[in-house]
Amino acid sequence: MASEKSRVLVLGGTGYLGKRLVKASLRQGHPTFVLQRPENCMDINKIQLLLRLKKHGAKFIEGSLSDHESLVRAVKQVDVVISALSSSDISTTATQLQLKIVAAIKDAGNVKRFIPAEFCIDPARHVHGLEPAKTLNVHMMDVRKAIIEANIPYTSIAANCFAGYFVPNLCQLGSLLPPKDNKVSIFGDGNAKAIYVDENDIATYTVKTIDDPRTINKTLHLMPPENIRSQNELISIWEKLTGKKYERSTISGEDFLAIMNGANAIIQFGITHNYPIFYEGGYLKSFKLKEGDENATKLYPDVKYTTVEEYLKRYA
Numbered sequence: 556m557a558s559e560k561s562r563v564l565v566l567g568g569t570g571y572l573g574k575r576l577v578k579a580s581l582r583q584g585h586p587t588f589v590l591q592r593p594e595n596c597m598d599i600n601k602i603q604l605l606l607r608l609k610k611h612g613a614k615f616i617e618g619s620l621s622d623h624e625s626l627v628r629a630v631k632q633v634d635v636v637i638s639a640l641s642s643s644d645i646s647t648t649a650t651q652l653q654l655k656i657v658a659a660i661k662d663a664g665n666v667k668r669f670i671p672a673e674f675c676i677d678p679a680r681h682v683h684g685l686e687p688a689k690t691l692n693v694h695m696m697d698v699r700k701a702i703i704e705a706n707i708p709y710t711s712i713a714a715n716c717f718a719g720y721f722v723p724n725l726c727q728l729g730s731l732l733p734p735k736d737n738k739v740s741i742f743g744d745g746n747a748k749a750i751y752v753d754e755n756d757i758a759t760y761t762v763k764t765i766d767d768p769r770t771i772n773k774t775l776h777l778m779p780p781e782n783i784r785s786q787n788e789l790i791s792i793w794e795k796l797t798g799k800k801y802e803r804s805t806i807s808g809e810d811f812l813a814i815m816n817g818a819n820a821i822i823q824f825g826i827t828h829n830y831p832i833f834y835e836g837g838y839l840k841s842f843k844l845k846e847g848d849e850n851a852t853k854l855y856p857d858v859k860y861t862t863v864e865e866y867l868k869r870y871a
Contacts, residue, residue, distance in 0.1 A: 561634040561667070561766055562586045564616065566656060569601045572674060572717075572754060573639030574608065579758035580637075581612045585765075590629055591615040620652050626659035635765045636660055638672040650694040654701055661705040668765050669709045671698055674757065677713040677774055681831065681838050685812075687820065688827035710764045711774040714757045715750035716832070718782075722751050722863050723870045725793060725801075726786045726833070728814065728825070733793065733870050738802045742811060742833035745787040745803070749832050749839065752777045753861035760851045760858060770849055777851045779860045786833065792864050796871040808834040 563580045567573040568589035580587040589608060595601045605615065618629035630636060638656055641649065653672060660666045678695040702709050724731050725739055760777055764770040784792075790801055811830060815823045831838050844850060852860070 560585045562588065562632070563635045563637060563762070563765065564588045564590060564629060564633040565637050565639055566590050566620070567639035567641070567672070568608065568613070569595070569604045570639050570641065572757065574604060575755050575758035576637055576639050576761060577608050577613050578611060579755070579762045582759075583762050585635075585762065586614070587612065588614050588616045588629075588633060590620075591617050592619055593617075594619070620655055623655065623659060623662075626655065627663050630659050630663040631665055634666065635668045635670075636666055637670040637761065637765075639674075640672045650697060653694075653698045657698065657701045657705055657707065660707050667708055668771065669702060669707050670712060670761060670765070671695075671702060671709065673699075673711050674714040674761075676715055676832075676838060677711070677776065679711075679774070680842075685827040685830060687824050688830075691824070691828075708771050710770045710772075712757070712761050712764075713774050713776045714752055715777055716752065717757070718751045718753045718861070718863065718866050721749070722789065722866045725790050726829075728822070734801070737799055738804065739790055741803050741805045742786060742829075743805070743808065745790075745805075746785045747833050747840070748783050748785050750778055751782045751784060751789075751863050751866075752779060753866060756858065756860045760855060763851075763855050763858070767854070769854060773847050773849050775849050775851050775854070776844065779852055779862070781862045781864075782860070783839070784863055789863060789867075793867055793871075796864070796867055 563585045565573055565577050565580065565587065568577045577587055577589055589605065591605065609615070616629045616632060618625040620626060636656070638653065640652060660669055673695055678692045699711065720731065723733055725734065726742065727734055727740060757777060760775065764775055790803070794800060808830070811834065812826065815826045818826070
């Protein structure tokens with residue numbers, strides 16, 4: 556007899572990645588719950604999305620991140636908790652919310668797997684030297700330390716670069732759509748490799764881990780081999796798809812960082828997050844899996860991931 560599927564609670568289930576995690580969990584046969592937070596009851600967009608998720612089969616559990624007892628009650632109803640709260644918020648409040656989730660899971664005492672809101676380049680090895688990305692990295696590691704100290708079984712997901720933020724715009728700043736003027740800015744020499752992952756694939760791989768003993772207390776690296784690409788390669792793929800030739804101009808590391816001057820917090824975070832990816836030789840230059848790491852595409856060869864070329868075809 557097949558073992559019963561774990562019951563999954565997604566926190567932040569109406570967010571950009573959260574809604575995908577809910578759907579992936581349902582597709583893989585898990586009884587799936589979304590935390591229905593009272594602070595969202597006047598947000599019509601979130602309410603409509605909750606109703607759409609309900610139509611797919613999701614169920615709701617009432618609870619608040621600011622009410623410890625309600626959060627403990629919610630956690631006690633499931634086996635697995637996935638936090639999909641924003642991981643790009645560097646505020647102390649965002650970190651405190653993550654720590655409140657850890658405290659609730661610890662007090663509930665029944666959760667067999669927790670997946671924290673990281674979903675980025677592994678903060679344990681990708682150390683940012685520039686603010687504000689440096690602060691976010693420290694906050695993520697503070698949360699991971701709290702999980703380990705609380706003896707909570709966990710899996711960290713190193714999702715690398717969300718395709719939607721890097722692929723269609725050919726890594727350009729200021730827009731998430733392909734450049735219209737046939738001109739592109741190249742960061743450094745444009746040859747530094749990065750890993751781009753479709754957001755639906757991130758959700759699929761994440762849910763795959765929750766009943767897999769091979770991923771417990773480990774970091775799962777999403778590394779689709781066809782998606783390990785340089786910026787120059789992305790541009791060449793787009794040129795082939797569209798039949799257009801793009802004029803390429805180089806931006807030095809100094810000029811790239813200068814874009815932060817007078818920019819808002821989101822742009823500043825993006826600049827300092829992207830700098831180690833495109834400059835300093837690229838974060839993959841000396842990357843090797845180590846003890847405690849797993850490669851998602853090797854663990855789950857059955858997943859047919861979306862290639863960057865397939866992703867770009869949507870915009871061609």
